[in-house]
Amino acid sequence: MNVQGLLIRFAGSVVRTLAALPPGVQRRLTPSGLSPKDGQELEPEVGMALGLLALGGDSFEQFPPQRAREMVRQEAVVFAGPTIPLQSVEDRSIPGPGGEIPIRIYRDRSVDEANPVPFVVFFHGGGWVVADLETHDAFCRFLARELGFPVMAVDYRLAPEHPFPAAVDDAVAAFNWAVEHAPELGVDPARIAVAGDSAGGNLCAVVSQVTVAAGGPEPAMQALIFPVTDLSMKHQSYQLFGEGYFLSEAQMDWYRDHYVDDADLEDPRVSPLLAEDLSGLPPAYVTTAGFDVLRDEGEAYAKRLEEAGVPTTLRRHSGLVHSWINAISLGRAPRAAADELVAAMRSGLTT
Numbered sequence: 001m002n003v004q005g006l007l008i009r010f011a012g013s014v015v016r017t018l019a020a021l022p023p024g025v026q027r028r029l030t031p032s033g034l035s036p037k038d039g040q041e042l043e044p045e046v047g048m049a050l051g052l053l054a055l056g057g058d059s060f061e062q063f064p065p066q067r068a069r070e071m072v073r074q075e076a077v078v079f080a081g082p083t084i085p086l087q088s089v090e091d092r093s094i095p096g097p098g099g100e101i102p103i104r105i106y107r108d109r110s111v112d113e114a115n116p117v118p119f120v121v122f123f124h125g126g127g128w129v130v131a132d133l134e135t136h137d138a139f140c141r142f143l144a145r146e147l148g149f150p151v152m153a154v155d156y157r158l159a160p161e162h163p164f165p166a167a168v169d170d171a172v173a174a175f176n177w178a179v180e181h182a183p184e185l186g187v188d189p190a191r192i193a194v195a196g197d198s199a200g201g202n203l204c205a206v207v208s209q210v211t212v213a214a215g216g217p218e219p220a221m222q223a224l225i226f227p228v229t230d231l232s233m234k235h236q237s238y239q240l241f242g243e244g245y246f247l248s249e250a251q252m253d254w255y256r257d258h259y260v261d262d263a264d265l266e267d268p269r270v271s272p273l274l275a276e277d278l279s280g281l282p283p284a285y286v287t288t289a290g291f292d293v294l295r296d297e298g299e300a301y302a303k304r305l306e307e308a309g310v311p312t313t314l315r316r317h318s319g320l321v322h323s324w325i326n327a328i329s330l331g332r333a334p335r336a337a338a339d340e341l342v343a344a345m346r347s348g349l350t351t
Contacts, residue, residue, distance in 0.1 A: 018048055018052070019045055019048075019049075019330040019331055021048070023044035023045075024044075026044035026045055026047065026048040027044045027047060027048075029047065029048040029051045029052075030042060030044070030047025030048060030050065030051055031047075031050060031051050031054055031244065033244075034047060034050060034244055034245065034291075035047055035291075037240065037241075037291065038240050038290070040290040040291065040318040040319060041318075041319060042291060042319050042321070043319035043320060043331065043332075043333035043334075045330065045331035045332065045333065045334075046291075046319060046320055046321055046324070046331065046333065046334075049079075049327065049330070049331075050244065050245065050246065050321065053246065054244075059248070059250070059251065060072060060130070060251070061248075061250055061251045061253075061254035065129055065130065065158075065159075065160060065161075065258065068129070068130050069129075069130045069131075069132070072126065072130040072131055072135055073132070073134060073135055076131075076134065076135040076136075076138075076326060079326050079327045079329075079330060080137070080138040080326070080329065081138060081328075081329025081330060082329065083138070083141070084138070084141035084142060084145055086106055086107060086108045086141055086144055086145060087107050087108050087109060087110065088105075088106075088107045089104060089105070089106055089107075089141070090104065090105045090107075091103075091104050091133075092104075092105070094173075094174065094177045095173070095177070096157075096169070096170050096173045096174070097169045097170065097173055098157055098162065098166055098169070098170065101154060101155065101156065101157075101170050101173065101174055102133065102155035103152055103153060103154055103155065103174065104133045104137070104140070104152070104153045104155075105150055105151070105152050105153075105185075106140050106141055106143070106144035106150060106151045106152075106153070107144060107150045108144050108145050108148065109148065109149070111185070111186030112186060113183065113186050116182065116183075116186055116187050116188040117148075117149040117150070117186065117187055117188060117191075118147075118149045118187065118188060118191040118192070118193065118220070118349035118350065119149060119150055119151075119152065119178060119182070119185065119187035119188070119191065119192045119193070120143060120147065120149070120150070120151045120152065120192075120193050120194075120195050120223075120345070121152050121154060121174060121175050121178050121192060121193070121194050121195070121219075122136070122140055122143070122151055122152065122153045122154065122194075122195050122196060122200070123154055123156065123171055123194070123195070123196035123199075123200035123201075123203040123204060123207075124136040124153065124154075124155075124196065124197065124199075124200050125196065125197040125198030125199050125200045125201070125225075125323065126158075126198070126199055126200075127198070127199050127228075127251070127252070127254070127255025127256075127258075127259065128158060128159050128164070128167050128199045128202075128255060128258070128259040129158055129159050129160070129254075129255055129258045129259060130158070132155055132158075133153050133155045135326070136153060136197075136325075136326070137153075138326070138328075138329070139197075139325045139326060139328065139338075140153045142328060142338065143195075143342065143345075146338075146339070146342045147342055147345060147346055148346075149187070149349075150185065150186075150187060152174070152178060154170065154171065154174040156170035156171055156174070156203070157170055159258045159259040159261075160258040160259075160261070163258070163259060163260065163261040163263070164259055164260050164261065164263045164269070164270060165263075165269055167199075167203060167259075168203065168206050168207075168210070168269050171194075171203040171204075171206070171207050172206075172207055172210050172211065175192070175194060175207050175211065175219065176211075176217070178192055179192060179217045189217065190220060191220045191349050191350075192219060192220055193219055193220055193221040193222065193223060193282075193345060193348070193349055194207050194208065194219045194221075194222050194223070195222070195223035195224075195225070195345065196223075196224070196225065196227075197225035197226060197227075197323065197325050198225070198226055198227065198228055198247075198294065198322065198323070199228055199255070199259075200225070200227075201224040201225050201226065201227025201228065201229075201298070202227050202228040202229065202272065204219075204222045204223065204224055204227070205222065205224055205227060205229060205272040205301065206268070206269050206272050207219065207222075208222045208281050208282050208284075209268060209269075209272055209275055209278075209281065210269070212280055212281055212282075218281075218282055219282045220282060220283075220348070220349060221282055221283050221284070221285070221345065221348040221349060222281070222282050222283070222284045222285075223284075223285045223287075223341065223344070223345055224284060224285070224286045224287070224298065224301070224302075225287055225325060225341065226287065226288050226289050226292055226294050226295070226298055226322055226323075226324075227286070227294065227297075227298050227301065228294055228297070229271065229272050229273040229294075229297045229298060229300065229301040230271045230272075230273040230274065230297040230300070230301075231256050231260065231265045231270050231271050232265040232266045232270075232271045232274060234249070234293075235295075235296035235297045235300065236296050237292065237293050237294065237295040237296040237297075238252075238293045241291050241292060241293050241295070242293055245291045245292065245293075245321045245322070246292075246321045246322050246323055247292060247293055247294070247321070247322035247323065248293070249293055252293060252294075272301065273297060273300055273301045273304065277308070278304055278305055278307075278308035278310060279308040279309055279310070280308075280310075281305065281308070281310045282310075283310065283311040283312070283348055284302065284305050284310060284311070284312045284313070285312075285313045285315070285341065285344040285345065285348065286298055286299070286301065286302040286305075286312065286313070286314045286315070287314075287315045287316075287317065287337065287340075287341060288314070288315070288316045288317070289316075289317055289320040289321050289322055289324060290316055290317060290318035290319060290320060291319075291320065291321045291322075292320075292321055292322040293322070294322065295316070299314060299316065302314035313344060315337075315340060315344075317333070317337045319333055320333060320334065320337060324337060324338075325338060
């Protein structure tokens with residue numbers, strides 16, 4: 001292992017040690033002025049993590065995309081925790097509109113063609129610019145183990161090399177492929193959900209809208225984890241949490257500028273909150289973080305879904321920040337939020 005790899009492993013060990021400290025000690029490591037805010041208080045381990053990240057130097061949006069991707073991968077390793085063993089983890093590729101799309105299928109149980117099970121198609125976050133199968137490997141392993149049925153992570157094309165609508169086209173193609181190949185996968189084509197965080201949550205919402213508009217097949221459920229739903233404007237939570245809470249306003253600007261190119265920001269495939277009609281969409285579980293620039297637009301989307309008659313559950317985790325799914329091995333609060341998500345998805349796909 002090279003020196004950089006050793007340093008990353010050491011950083012991970014330090015983070016796990018600090019995560020085990022008493023809450024009172026963790027609170028003292030929270031940067032001053034971050035909590036409480038907007039009637040909320042950061043969870044102790046979250047405030048501590050923000051303090052550690054503040055020591056990390058330059059933020060990735062100051063660099064070209066390739067360098068930013070390397071930084072995000074390293075950060076993911078630090079916070080991932082021990083690898084969750086599964087029965088199988090298979091890397092393969094599927095046909096896409098722009099060429100082959102890499103996917104990774106996680107299973108914790110054997111395939112039984114006589115008893116097809118639910119299935120989850122997962123789209124990673126990262127602003128459509130950074131992140132990949134590796135950055136979200138830990139969370140997908142967690143989902144597969146805790147749900148008890150397979151998860152397929154999709155490595156859709158990234159901007160700026162492939163700006164909008166490349167990610168949307170790949171996401172729709174991946175969902176349709178899963179439906180078409182359900183017998184081969186040993187899954188029930190009527191119980192295939194889409195799930196994703198941040199930009200991945202955006203893609204879940206868009207896939208649901210696009211497939212319903214096309215007359216199906218459509219997801220059985222959409223799990224939107226602190227999703228981007230409106231790039232046409234900055235909602236109130238941008239003013240509250242624009243700096244210091246992991247995902248910053250500057251980073252969102254960087255993501256937007258790389259992703260949309262000259263596309264219309266009011267296109268519902270960019271900003272699903274602005275779709276004229278949300279009726280008939282799949283049941284939704286929308287979860288937001290209290291200290292997140294994306295909080296208000298995620299909750300606005302949940303409200304619009306409810307108003308359109310879509311069965312919707314909205315859950316705000318008031319003491320968490322953006323991207324908590326990547327730190328579930330390090331703290332009580334992120335793990336509790338992930339357990340709630342799993343319970344909602346299991347219920348939505350098995351009852």
